[in-house]
Amino acid sequence: MQSDRVLIIGAGPVGLAAAMFLVERGVKVRVLEAEPALCEDMRASTFHPATLDLLAPSGIADALIGQGHRADKWQYLNFETGDRVVFNLGVLEGLTRHPFRLQCEQFRLTRQIVETLAGNDLFEISFNAQVRAVGQDEAGAWVELADGQSLRGAYVVAADGGRSTARKALNLPFEGETYPKTSITVVVDHDFGARFDGVLFVNYVWTADDHFSLMRVRDHWRVGFSPQAGQSVEEAVSAEGVNARLKALFPRDEDYRLVHIGWYSVHRRVIDKFNHGRILFAGDAAHLNSPAGGMGMNSGVHDAHELAVQLAAVLKGGAPDLLDLYDRRRRTIAVEEVQAQSDRNYRRHREKDPAKRVEIWKEFQRLTASDDTMRDYLFRSSMLASLERAAAIN
Numbered sequence: 313m314q315s316d317r318v319l320i321i322g323a324g325p326v327g328l329a330a331a332m333f334l335v336e337r338g339v340k341v342r343v344l345e346a347e348p349a350l351c352e353d354m355r356a357s358t359f360h361p362a363t364l365d366l367l368a369p370s371g372i373a374d375a376l377i378g379q380g381h382r383a384d385k386w387q388y389l390n391f392e393t394g395d396r397v398v399f400n401l402g403v404l405e406g407l408t409r410h411p412f413r414l415q416c417e418q419f420r421l422t423r424q425i426v427e428t429l430a431g432n433d434l435f436e437i438s439f440n441a442q443v444r445a446v447g448q449d450e451a452g453a454w455v456e457l458a459d460g461q462s463l464r465g466a467y468v469v470a471a472d473g474g475r476s477t478a479r480k481a482l483n484l485p486f487e488g489e490t491y492p493k494t495s496i497t498v499v500v501d502h503d504f505g506a507r508f509d510g511v512l513f514v515n516y517v518w519t520a521d522d523h524f525s526l527m528r529v530r531d532h533w534r535v536g537f538s539p540q541a542g543q544s545v546e547e548a549v550s551a552e553g554v555n556a557r558l559k560a561l562f563p564r565d566e567d568y569r570l571v572h573i574g575w576y577s578v579h580r581r582v583i584d585k586f587n588h589g590r591i592l593f594a595g596d597a598a599h600l601n602s603p604a605g606g607m608g609m610n611s612g613v614h615d616a617h618e619l620a621v622q623l624a625a626v627l628k629g630g631a632p633d634l635l636d637l638y639d640r641r642r643r644t645i646a647v648e649e650v651q652a653q654s655d656r657n658y659r660r661h662r663e664k665d666p667a668k669r670v671e672i673w674k675e676f677q678r679l680t681a682s683d684d685t686m687r688d689y690l691f692r693s694s695m696l697a698s699l700e701r702a703a704a705i706n
């Protein structure tokens with residue numbers, strides 16, 4: 313039997329944001345999550361102004377602001393010389409309701425959405441519900457779970473992450489590249505802010521021959537880096553390896569208390585089309601980018617919003633080609649904004665050639681020389697420009 317409900321694969325930030333934006337538009341959803349509970353994911357730590365603006369009408373932005381730290385400024389820092397270039401998000405005042413980056417873990421978003429939707433008759437979430445196949449026919453779309461159960465809906469939203477089962481089940485290409493370096497994220501129970509002069513809540517740091525990032529989340533600091541030249545990933549992510557790296561940067565006798573060590577391959581990939589009939593792709597299932605600049609989850613939430621707007625209109629009798637509009641808008645942004653900017657950030661952060669570093673630094677200084685140039689740059693890096701651009705695509 314066809315149903316008007318939408319099945320959503322994945323209770324990550326994108327699946328749950330899609331669920332919330334659809335429910336707000338009167339659409340019934342059922343979210344299917346393979347894990348037994350919401351993941352306590354240590355990946356995204358930054359919410360950009362554009363995303364907070366989208367989440368605000370649902371009450372989620374204020375709830376998250378209460379669970380994180382406002383970063384009104386962020387900086388590039390030369391660790392050896394102490395030189396810094398500071399970007400002041402205050403120049404975005406008037407262009408966004410949230411002229412700051414919010415430092416807050418992505419798992420707080422998923423928890424907050426489930427809490428907000430709890431008890432809503434349009435919302436259902438099932439855990440231990442691993443999808444192993446998806447398909448569609450004239451009447452609707454379906455998924456098959458690992459336990460053999462079959463579920464039907466009017467549409468399926470595949471928000472099942474970078475390794476998307478739905479994408480693989482449909483045999484869809486995921487063109488792009490895998491970057492050579494593994495990204496390591498370490499959550500440390502230590503107040504770097506107190507130890508490290510001039511630290512802000514978001515810091516991209518060059519050392520003489522390497523780089524690292526230092527980010528504040530609610531209760532801890534996160535340090536991001538890659539294995540050093542000649543070092544294996546295993547060595548770099550061992551507790552000894554991590555401690556040696558931290559102590560070389562921030563000397564101390566005792567070991568650092570490591571709350572979490574995660575490591576990730578970094579890709580730049582995109583699916584051929586975000587809509588395949590009644591199966592729609594969003595977030596990491598549709599596009600991957602380097603985490604440099606913090607745009608993967610943010611752009612996935614933007615996908616979720618656009619998807620909900622167009623899909624709700626289709627379910628209320630609008631033309632199905634509104635879903636082509638979803639594809640045109642969000643795929644263009646994924647490639648031309650998110651991937652382009654994060655790729656440039658990735659390369660800048662890793663640049664080791666002294667002459668090229670001088671050029672990059674001069675560029676940062678040029679960008680921050682006046683409020684106008686800084687505003688132009690931050691309007692784009694805060695993803696406000698990409699929302700504006702997407703809305704103008706017809």
Ligand SMILES: Cc1cc2nc3c(=O)[nH]c(=O)nc-3n(C[C@H](O)[C@H](O)[C@H](O)COP(=O)(O)OP(=O)(O)OC[C@H]3O[C@@H](n4cnc5c(N)ncnc54)[C@H](O)[C@@H]3O)c2cc1C
Nearest residue numbers: 322324326346355356357358443473595596606608609610
């Ligand atoms: C080190 C690092 C730092 C990052 N920092 C940032 C940042 O600061 N800002 C930012 O915007 N982005 C950041 N990102 C990217 C961000 O983490 C991802 O873009 C984001 O998690 C994508 O969300 P998603 O919901 O699409 O996928 P996921 O978060 O991967 O969620 C997918 C969900 O689907 C479930 N699932 C998978 N397969 C199935 C199945 N077959 N059946 C049912 N359920 C299934 C999974 O269990 C999971 O819960 C970072 C990434 C990394 C690696």
